[in-house]
Amino acid sequence: MRRYILVINPGSTSTKVAVFDGVKNIKQKNLSHSAEEISKFDKITDQYEFRMNAILNWLKEEGYGTSELSAVVGRGGLLKPMPSGTYMVTDAMIEDLKIGVQGEHASNLGGIIAKAIGDNEGIRSFIVDPVAVDEFEDIARYSGLPQLPRRSLVHALNIKAVSRRAAEKLNKKLEECNFIVAHLGGGISVAPLKKGRIVDVNNANEGGPFSPERAGGVPVGDLVNIAFSGKYSYKELKKKMVGQAGLVGYLGTNDAREVEAMIERGDEKAALIFKAMAYQIAKEIGACAAVLSGKVDKIILTGGLAHSKRLTQEISQRVEFICPVELIPGEDEMQALAEGAYRVINNQETAKIYEEEV
Ligand SMILES: Nc1ncnc2c1ncn2[C@@H]1O[C@H](COP(=O)(O)OP(=O)(O)O)[C@@H](O)[C@H]1O
Numbered sequence: 420m421r422r423y424i425l426v427i428n429p430g431s432t433s434t435k436v437a438v439f440d441g442v443k444n445i446k447q448k449n450l451s452h453s454a455e456e457i458s459k460f461d462k463i464t465d466q467y468e469f470r471m472n473a474i475l476n477w478l479k480e481e482g483y484g485t486s487e488l489s490a491v492v493g494r495g496g497l498l499k500p501m502p503s504g505t506y507m508v509t510d511a512m513i514e515d516l517k518i519g520v521q522g523e524h525a526s527n528l529g530g531i532i533a534k535a536i537g538d539n540e541g542i543r544s545f546i547v548d549p550v551a552v553d554e555f556e557d558i559a560r561y562s563g564l565p566q567l568p569r570r571s572l573v574h575a576l577n578i579k580a581v582s583r584r585a586a587e588k589l590n591k592k593l594e595e596c597n598f599i600v601a602h603l604g605g606g607i608s609v610a611p612l613k614k615g616r617i618v619d620v621n622n623a624n625e626g627g628p629f630s631p632e633r634a635g636g637v638p639v640g641d642l643v644n645i646a647f648s649g650k651y652s653y654k655e656l657k658k659k660m661v662g663q664a665g666l667v668g669y670l671g672t673n674d675a676r677e678v679e680a681m682i683e684r685g686d687e688k689a690a691l692i693f694k695a696m697a698y699q700i701a702k703e704i705g706a707c708a709a710v711l712s713g714k715v716d717k718i719i720l721t722g723g724l725a726h727s728k729r730l731t732q733e734i735s736q737r738v739e740f741i742c743p744v745e746l747i748p749g750e751d752e753m754q755a756l757a758e759g760a761y762r763v764i765n766n767q768e769t770a771k772i773y774e775e776e777v
């Protein structure tokens with residue numbers, strides 16, 4: 420009997436799910452979730468059943484049973500800062516994913532769902548290059564307020580995967596390249612890669628450019644004022660910053676395709692907001708060029724939003740003075756997750772243990 424690897428990738432606007440035969444993607448579905456659908460849930464862990472059902476229903480529709488799986492691999496979440504690699508999902512990891520030790524994000528469900536399915540079938544579950552991967556240089560950790568160090572929360576999985584692909588095209592090893600990668604998804608990470616290491620990033624959950632549904636960096640004094648205005652509870656304000664801001668806040672949708680349709684219909688506000696998002700992304704790329712002292716081999720635009728010509732042209736015309744811009748729309752995450760699990764089940768690599776690494 421053939422045995423498959425199930426790949427689960429919960430993002431803020433979607434759950435991507437795929438079945439792999441070895442490292443070959445044989446079936447994939449991107450299940451999109453509207454801001455309205457997601458906003459019903461108070462906490463990320465409350466979405467467990469909703470996302471689990473969506474995955475199991477899809478598997479059933481496609482005619483696969485969980486008994487045909489050899490391993491389950493999920494996108495890892497906001498765990499403690501950790502080195503990159505493939506990790507076994509352990510009980511200690513599950514505890515931290517449930518608490519959300521570095522915050523709330525859909526990717527916290529990746530390991531939780533993977534382990535539930537894996538344990539049920541008596542097979543192994545893994546995560547690969549989670550968003551908590553931390554390769555910062557020490558200089559990047561200072562924020563200006565000693566109590567609040569800057570943190571590495573980043574689309575590490577896709578950033579590493581597309582960077583490997585871009586390095587190959589240059590006939591170089593990743594460790595020989597300096598890249599700036601802008602992952603443009605539900606959240607946005609703009610990261611300088613120095614010799615293949617993510618030495619800084621805006622923090623996709625809390626800073627940098629605004630994104631389809633996140634506020635990004637906002638004026639801090641004004642944020643303190645509204646936090647103490649009595650208008651919002653702690654929970655309401657946290658949720659607003661990561662789920663009801665950005666494109667959702669200005670235009671009521673997290674779907675860039677809908678925003679483009681509004682622009683096509685002549686909506687001037689939508690056009691200006693979309694341009695403003697591009698402007699902020701370009702500005703962050705400029706900052707990364709300074710981190711790399713201008714020695715940049717390539718700027719890479721990736722993630723779902725990199726499908727938008729309007730957005731990538733707007734960004735490119737502001738940054739192509741730095742170096743060539745390459746578009747890798749969508750993501751390599753599903754492939755990277757499957758390959759990470761495959762290397763371990765084929766004994767080419769040993770899975771790391773979370774509690775030994777953090
Ligand atoms: N073909 C497309 N053209 C324009 N925008 C797109 C396209 N496909 C996806 N997007 C946008 O990309 C964003 C989601 O990116 P994605 O990387 O899938 O996010 P996540 O994994 O964080 O949920 C959404 O705003 C979505 O509307």
Ligand SMILES: CCCC(=O)OP(=O)(O)O
Nearest residue numbers: 430431604605606623624
């Ligand atoms: C917290 C960083 C990861 C992130 O923002 O992922 P999505 O774009 O999938 O929401």
